Amino acid sequence: MGEVDPAFVQEQEHRPKLSIIEAKGIPEIDLSPILNHDVQNQSAIDALVKEIGSASKEWGFFQVTNHGVPLSLRQRLEEASRLFFAQSLEEKKKVARDEINPTGYYDTEHTKNVRDWKEVFDFLSQDPTFVPLNSDEGDDQVIQWSNPSPPYPPQFRAIIEEYLEEMEKLAYKLLELIALSLGLEAKRFEEFFKLQTSFIRFNHYPPCPSPHLALGVGRHKDAGALTILAQDEVGGLEVKRKSDQEWVLVKPTPDAYIINVGDIIQVWSNDAYESVEHRVVVNSQKERFSIPFFFFPAHDTEVKPLEELINEENPSKYRPYNWGKFLVNRKSSNFQKKKAENVQIYHYKIA
Numbered sequence: 394m395g396e397v398d399p400a401f402v403q404e405q406e407h408r409p410k411l412s413i414i415e416a417k418g419i420p421e422i423d424l425s426p427i428l429n430h431d432v433q434n435q436s437a438i439d440a441l442v443k444e445i446g447s448a449s450k451e452w453g454f455f456q457v458t459n460h461g462v463p464l465s466l467r468q469r470l471e472e473a474s475r476l477f478f479a480q481s482l483e484e485k486k487k488v489a490r491d492e493i494n495p496t497g498y499y500d501t502e503h504t505k506n507v508r509d510w511k512e513v514f515d516f517l518s519q520d521p522t523f524v525p526l527n528s529d530e531g532d533d534q535v536i537q538w539s540n541p542s543p544p545y546p547p548q549f550r551a552i553i554e555e556y557l558e559e560m561e562k563l564a565y566k567l568l569e570l571i572a573l574s575l576g577l578e579a580k581r582f583e584e585f586f587k588l589q590t591s592f593i594r595f596n597h598y599p600p601c602p603s604p605h606l607a608l609g610v611g612r613h614k615d616a617g618a619l620t621i622l623a624q625d626e627v628g629g630l631e632v633k634r635k636s637d638q639e640w641v642l643v644k645p646t647p648d649a650y651i652i653n654v655g656d657i658i659q660v661w662s663n664d665a666y667e668s669v670e671h672r673v674v675v676n677s678q679k680e681r682f683s684i685p686f687f688f689f690p691a692h693d694t695e696v697k698p699l700e701e702l703i704n705e706e707n708p709s710k711y712r713p714y715n716w717g718k719f720l721v722n723r724k725s726s727n728f729q730k731k732k733a734e735n736v737q738i739y740h741y742k743i744a
């Protein structure tokens with residue numbers, strides 16, 4: 394079997410160890426206390442809030458069960474995703490992303506300037522989604538992104554839209570729990586998401602002849618508020634464990650969702666919670682599919698530590714930044730290989 398194109402090859406220090414650590418994985422959290430709104434069991438909710446808080450602090454990642462998203466809907470979506478990616482490249486390219494509208498299909502994403510061993514299909518939760526025209530500070534022109542209509546499989550778009558409603562419901566519930574765990578009002582974050590810029594991504598990682606050299610997604614942190622990930626039974630997601638900086642595999646749990654706190658929650662919480670690095674290892678035998686939903690606020694959100702969480706002893710650790718500008722900067726830099734590192738929250742860190 395031939396080796397991969399050099400564009401995919403990771404620097405030595407970032408190559409995966411294929412002997413994988415499975416011990417002490419991310420926490421698993423049962424959301425049933427908030428599933429049934431008629432019977433509110435306050436002590437169960439309090440315990441849940443504590444669990445979410447500890448998981449966000451100690452891991453930045455957790456899995457949830459009894460989340461309320463119908464399994465049959467998830468299965469229909471996963472099946473549609475398989476059918477979509479099984480088409481010829483020519484068919485998939487009919488709904489290709491371009492430089493203006495970053496939705497649809499593409500297979501050339503770079504993470505930290507190394508190509509990822511994957512192909513993706515991106516779809517916005519709001520159509521249209523309003524974003525700045527470019528990342529220049531002084532330019533306040535706003536444009537609209539919109540969704541492609543993939544002709545195949547026939548119900549793809551309708552199924553995605555139905556699933557997106559479920560993702561939003563779950564995202565709002567999780568944000569409430571996170572707000573409570575930080576001692577804030579439950580709905581503290583809601584206002585930022587009225588005109589959200591969220592999107593869903595379909596990832597397909599084909600079998601790779603050199604899984605020791607390439608990664609499905611290189612190490613990175615998610616830029617948004619929250620990510621809700623559905624992974625299949627193959628496995629490959631690794632999280633950098635905070636306690637010892639080891640890469641640990643997230644074992645697939647049927648019908649669970651993997652949640653991670655993104656950079657925005659790190660900033661809102663003034664570093665009480667941390668957005669944790671993760672990556673995807675690939676497999677020489679099996680293809681893998683995953684479906685993350687990235688919960689992003691409105692483009693005009695000024696991201697900065699919340700006033701309630703800063704004081705004289707704990708002053709703000711970040712300068713404010715505009716989410717829309719950050720987002721379009723990122724989108725343009727992962728479209729192609731660039732020389733410089735793309736924008737990161739630590740660029741806004743107060744020394």
Ligand SMILES: O=C(O)CCC(=O)C(=O)O
Binds near residue numbers: 596629673
């Ligand atoms: O495929 C996965 O398990 C995770 C993908 C991921 O981290 C991402 O798309 O940001």
Ligand SMILES: [Fe+2]
Binds near residue numbers: 613614615671
């Ligand atoms: Fe990610």
